[in-house]
Amino acid sequence: GSLGVAWARAWVEASADVMRQNRMALIDLDRAIGDGDHGENMDRGFTAVLGKLQSTETETIGDVLALVAKTLMSTVGGAAGPLYGTAYLRASKAAGTTLDAAGVADVLEAALGGIVARGKADREDKTMVDAWGPASEAARDVARAGGSGVEAVQAAAEAAQAGAVATEPLTARKGRASYLGARSVGHRDPGAQSTALLLDAAAAAAREGERG
Amino acid sequence: GSLGVAWARAWVEASADVMRQNRMALIDLDRAIGDGDHGENMDRGFTAVLGKLQSTETETIGDVLALVAKTLMSTVGGAAGPLYGTAYLRASKAAGTTLDAAGVADVLEAALGGIVARGKADREDKTMVDAWGPASEAARDVARAGGSGVEAVQAAAEAAQAGAVATEPLTARKGRASYLGARSVGHRDPGAQSTALLLDAAAAAAREGERG
Amino acid sequence: MKKLINDPQAVVAESVEGFVAAHADLVVSSGDEEKLFVSRAGGAVSGKVGLVSGGGSGHEPLHAGFVGLGMLDAAVPGAVFTSPTPDPIVAATVAADGGAGVLHIVKNYTGDVLNFETAAELAELEDVTVTSVIVDDDVAVQDSLYTAGRRGVAGTVLVEKIAGAAAERGDDLEAVAAIATRVNENVRSMGVALTACTVPHAGKPSFDLAEDEIEIGIGIHGEPGRERIPAASADEITERLLTAVADDLQVASGDRLVLLVNGMGGTPASELYIVYRQARALLEQRGASVERSLVGNYVTSLEMQGASVTVLRLDDELLSLYDAPVHTAALRWGA
Amino acid sequence: MKKLINDPQAVVAESVEGFVAAHADLVVSSGDEEKLFVSRAGGAVSGKVGLVSGGGSGHEPLHAGFVGLGMLDAAVPGAVFTSPTPDPIVAATVAADGGAGVLHIVKNYTGDVLNFETAAELAELEDVTVTSVIVDDDVAVQDSLYTAGRRGVAGTVLVEKIAGAAAERGDDLEAVAAIATRVNENVRSMGVALTACTVPHAGKPSFDLAEDEIEIGIGIHGEPGRERIPAASADEITERLLTAVADDLQVASGDRLVLLVNGMGGTPASELYIVYRQARALLEQRGASVERSLVGNYVTSLEMQGASVTVLRLDDELLSLYDAPVHTAALRWGA
Ligand SMILES: Nc1ncnc2c1ncn2[C@@H]1O[C@H](COP(=O)(O)OP(=O)(O)O)[C@@H](O)[C@H]1O
Ligand SMILES: Nc1ncnc2c1ncn2[C@@H]1O[C@H](COP(=O)(O)OP(=O)(O)O)[C@@H](O)[C@H]1O
Ligand SMILES: [Mg+2]
Numbered sequence A, B: 001g002s003l004g005v006a007w008a009r010a011w012v013e014a015s016a017d018v019m020r021q022n023r024m025a026l027i028d029l030d031r032a033i034g035d036g037d038h039g040e041n042m043d044r045g046f047t048a049v050l051g052k053l054q055s056t057e058t059e060t061i062g063d064v065l066a067l068v069a070k071t072l073m074s075t076v077g078g079a080a081g082p083l084y085g086t087a088y089l090r091a092s093k094a095a096g097t098t099l100d101a102a103g104v105a106d107v108l109e110a111a112l113g114g115i116v117a118r119g120k121a122d123r124e125d126k127t128m129v130d131a132w133g134p135a136s137e138a139a140r141d142v143a144r145a146g147g148s149g150v151e152a153v154q155a156a157a158e159a160a161q162a163g164a165v166a167t168e169p170l171t172a173r174k175g176r177a178s179y180l181g182a183r184s185v186g187h188r189d190p191g192a193q194s195t196a197l198l199l200d201a202a203a204a205a206a207r208e209g210e211r212g
Numbered sequence C, D: 001m002k003k004l005i006n007d008p009q010a011v012v013a014e015s016v017e018g019f020v021a022a023h024a025d026l027v028v029s030s031g032d033e034e035k036l037f038v039s040r041a042g043g044a045v046s047g048k049v050g051l052v053s054g055g056g057s058g059h060e061p062l063h064a065g066f067v068g069l070g071m072l073d074a075a076v077p078g079a080v081f082t083s084p085t086p087d088p089i090v091a092a093t094v095a096a097d098g099g100a101g102v103l104h105i106v107k108n109y110t111g112d113v114l115n116f117e118t119a120a121e122l123a124e125l126e127d128v129t130v131t132s133v134i135v136d137d138d139v140a141v142q143d144s145l146y147t148a149g150r151r152g153v154a155g156t157v158l159v160e161k162i163a164g165a166a167a168e169r170g171d172d173l174e175a176v177a178a179i180a181t182r183v184n185e186n187v188r189s190m191g192v193a194l195t196a197c198t199v200p201h202a203g204k205p206s207f208d209l210a211e212d213e214i215e216i217g218i219g220i221h222g223e224p225g226r227e228r229i230p231a232a233s234a235d236e237i238t239e240r241l242l243t244a245v246a247d248d249l250q251v252a253s254g255d256r257l258v259l260l261v262n263g264m265g266g267t268p269a270s271e272l273y274i275v276y277r278q279a280r281a282l283l284e285q286r287g288a289s290v291e292r293s294l295v296g297n298y299v300t301s302l303e304m305q306g307a308s309v310t311v312l313r314l315d316d317e318l319l320s321l322y323d324a325p326v327h328t329a330a331l332r333w334g335a
């Protein structure tokens, strides 16, 4: 049930995949309440990450996440670049050699902390915080209940997706969607959705790891 | 059967009317093979002519046609302005006090001569010459056959309309449509059509005069 | 049709009003709606040959944007895409005359030619000597004695700039006309449209273009072009335009050139620079050197998306006249 | 989507390549695709405060068009509508430093702010002193502590122009930053879109607007505006924009102003002058005087049709800095 560096690498590969596949869907979410680049930005970033990963030896989860952090920071741009960059950087520092459920919760909380430190968004401001927040809480709940690392990631992914969906009725107060005020209601936040997709990739990689 | 100054004034009024009504149709013809302004130009011109006419005493057909000439010249612009301006100017000089069939033919030939002098178009170049040409010939035929002035105008109008229709298969060699080369084939020349409409107005005014 | 306009009939008058208010240091308007023209704020320059151009509106900044030191003395805006009538041209000609005569720079359209022709005759009656130069730089149109000939398009800006500099240095009317003619002989252009434009009073696009079609050899009046082809990459389109231009001009190794990439009004600057990049590369492949460049909206067709490529072959004199000071609303250097 | 582009991913690189080729007398490119920036041809000016700005591409001529004497030292173009990453900003900052420190002029978008923030920290590690000024002139957006705040739009050009002049006259970093801040405090803007724009990599319009609708309070990234209203006349739209701007700036009788009417990229110049005419009239009705004017495409949104109105309140110092020489690809006077 614990997660190691193989999982981390598999997660990154799955992330690149899912960003490529959801490129247009994320662009469309961002077109509705932003500027229509989120899918392009994330796809560009994770394509670069994948390239780097394939030519880099990594010994720990932390190595993998640090590589993701640096690469996203230097290839994504926009709001998402620094936010995801900081999230993965903090996560890399929080990650031990293997992650049990508590370890997963620590990593997700660190990521969330990084995003909040940079972006200063509160919950319900209709940002990616509304996906990372529920995700880290769900992982912590699994840890408290004595579940495994894999279960924690799975719960986090489900909570992130629910959190992304739950941004729909909200009025944006941070990021580009905030310019729309009440007109942002009824649309899902693209960053929250990309977070849900990334954590879903994490869960899928964890399940694969269990099986394989 | 002869035509006098009352007819000339009625012709101008009918012309303004018919240009207003066919404004969009002429714009559409000109959009297809030109720049889409012919209807606007002619409508602007004849609206101005009508205004001038209503505030001007005219003693002869020549007075009326000279006023049309001057006003078109200074309000229409584009290719049609100078061409119609010169046509009406030459026509005004050719017009006697009343017009029998030969007089009508003289006036139309003078108009045609003015257009050719300015625009240097030959027949079948797909211009207004292809309406004025047949029109003046038809009037001359009526004169030779001993018909009346009214009959001459009527025949001219019909020939002009046939001439306008006959521009459709032609390749333009003068004016803006010439830039299209072979792509001008299949479209009616806007200036030939406006000529047909103006001569139709002349015929209508003549018939009205007969009756009235 | 959505436009930032009020009454479609008032577009030209209101736009000129805004233009002269914004550039009051440079230009004044005649104020007379029947004889509307824009001229230098200081009036005619005594002893200098006056330069007058004009034509249908909708090509801004042409021509009013080029009135000022080193370029035009007066510009006559007609209705949108409709040559002005002789009256305002005569008035502008008289206003531009500083005693040394006036050069009419006329784009080769039947309407422009005829109206300027009449105006020149009328101006002579008012004791102004007028010479005319016809600009016909558009290689998209076949030049033939049996047609209206080539159109005047973006090359007009270079004729106005260089002839304006010749007038400013004191050349007489004949010499200024000779320079203008020399520029016209050495300049060629061709354009492409990705979209049509909509004349305010027509309210409909000037032509219909499918989502995957472009018009090659477009004019500047929304008149359809030479041929309609499937949409292609910027490099392919540019090669088509540049090749036609450079072949016709017989650009040869060692030639020194001005390269003007002109936007049709609705094209982002970034795209014009992509066109420029390829046009320049192709010229350099021919061994020619691009000495001066202009990239931007100079001769437009309202909001049309598209661009044209213009190449002028320079000699020492043309280059020094090109570099001479110019201070107008749309072109400025050295002053 | 029809555009004069090649590979959508290569738009920025190719456009910058064309840009620096066309303006080689003014600018050079870093050439490094990973750290792409444009800087003055002559390199950093020793002893002068360096000015660096940047942001997503698609707003041309902003920012690279304003690199040159009296304005920016370097500009960092991100992907279209996407803030650049810290690396090229750091590289540009180092290149722009003439030993007197560097001012970052940052438009207030989360992405720009975060990336420039990180870059400033990294540049300090390379011994460059960096101060940042955030531009937030867009009154369409409610200013609130609880949101991302107002956006930086066309007022940015005036901040860059005037701060650039202050740097050029020898002000130190603190003084240049203070001038930039003063301009930002005295400038307000608001825009309208008649059509959306299409980001090359998205391939679809940024929003869908019906034939009879316009977006009031549009941003410069194709993001939807404050409200969608039925199409209206230029005078009505302008009144809406100008009133919001002038009320927020509290324009009063006797105020001396710069009026900038900015095209969003796809708007004919003639329409911008119609907007200018009305905006100026409304300012004069308030008893203010328009001392300087700019009308044209300065801060665009690709091929979007629309315009924005920007008003800057002047004092003697700001006016003299505004008038100071500037020589860039997109703005030039006095030099
Ligand atoms: N202040 C913030 N805090 C947290 N997340 C934010 C903040 N601002 C923006 N975001 C996230 O960034 C996403 C937008 O990313 P992206 O489209 O790539 O950048 P940009 O808005 O610069 O175009 C939003 O959907 C939102 O989730
Ligand atoms: N050289 C010419 N000789 C005769 N008629 C011409 C000539 N050139 C153009 N025309 C006529 O003028 C018409 C176009 O007029 P109009 O649209 O008002 O002017 P423009 O072509 O300047 O826009 C054409 O349809 C044609 O009949
Ligand atoms: Mg975005």
Ligand SMILES: [Mg+2]
Residues within 6 Å of the ligand: B030, B034, B035, B036, B037, B038, B078, B176
């Ligand atoms: Mg026409």
Ligand SMILES: [Mg+2]
Residues within 6 Å of the ligand: B035, B037, B078, B079, C056, C081, C082, C083, C111
């Ligand atoms: Mg016309």
Ligand SMILES: [Mg+2]
Residues within 6 Å of the ligand: A035, A037, A078, A079, D056, D081, D082, D083, D111
């Ligand atoms: Mg963005």
